[in-house]
Amino acid sequence: MESGLRLTERYRLVDLLEDDGTREVWRAWDELLGRPVAVKLLASARTDLHRAFQKGVNRAAGLSHAALETVYDSDQTRDVSGRLVSYVVTEFLSGETLAERLRLGPLSASETAGICAQVAGALRTAHRAGVPHGDLTTGEIVLFCGDVKVVDTGLAGIVRGARGTSGHDRTPGTAESAVAEAKASDVRALGAVIAACLPAGPPADLAALAARCASATAEHGPSMNEIAALLTREDEPPNAVFSTVRRAPSPEDRTRTLRPIARPRRYGRHARLAALALVIAIPATAAAAMLVSAPRAPVTVVPAPSQPRADGPPAPAPPAARGGRATETGVTDALGRLRPIVSRGYSSGEIRSDVAIDLNNVITNLEDDLTSDRAVDVAQRIGLLREKIVTRERERGLSPGLADELDRVLATVQT
16 A cells, blocks of 8 residues: 555545555545555455454444544455555554563562553453453553553454464364353463563562463463453552552543653654654544534432322322433334344345444434433434434435334334
């Protein structure tokens, strides 16, 4: 690929950051939303790897955690030689990798625990969804002033397979056993990350945890859930190794702007261009956030029924409030019915991959808002989703039949 090329008439390639002959990573510009993005392209003659890559992108796009890289879009194209190229578009990260940080020397025990706690929390979310990382290393962990991002979750193993270096990780048997072994491989990899971060003479607790992780198998050893719990526990005495770990990320952390540290950026080159891109991106990202989270009318809270008076009949019950628990449950049920329709549509070719990712993100955001303490204007959000479906159908991003099926499900929502 060449600088200046536009993918789907939207993503303009700006700066080549990595090229190992199999995968290229570019800093690009999203001309539709006016923001920097990362574009990662996989070029291989094996069609099975391209199918696996697209499936991996779809599964990664469904994950939601503050320490997981956000997937925006994906598609396929061909290079100048006619070779098929699959690509994924993600958020652009301008921090440094853990590998780059460790070149300056080992971390303290508390720094090691803090970073690895966030990594374990992110992979715990991925593992619960059945999505192993596949090739966790210190180079796949990006740092921002105390915050962490794990990149390429669900895709790293596929890329490694394209390089012809993943055969020794394949486990004969069922798909379930293969996923179990891949999760155990992530645990072993995290143990290696912990060991790589520790200074000489590390605390016994951390050294023992790294050793347990290193010996993990699909049947035995700590799960990512157990590791995350050990690294984030707050019930230890003040001198405990893990007591200095920062709190687990809250849902609000997913939307805050991450500030880059004054070090080389993630891919190690063109630091000035990256800084300029970030400065441009901040107001654009804020504007996009305001457009997505349009003003919401507060949900009325139903007061508890009045107690009967000793000298008279009980007070009448107040009318049901708009947006109450019954409505919320109905919306959640409807959203749950939308996901398999989108998934089936993608598998049958009735919906483009970028549209499938977009709709899944909208569904996930609304589900998250409904389960949080934030006020949600359900009618407005459902209306916006229906408008998006109509727009995507007009753009030929999904078939009329699939659009009608999605709309029928949304029409059952009582707002």
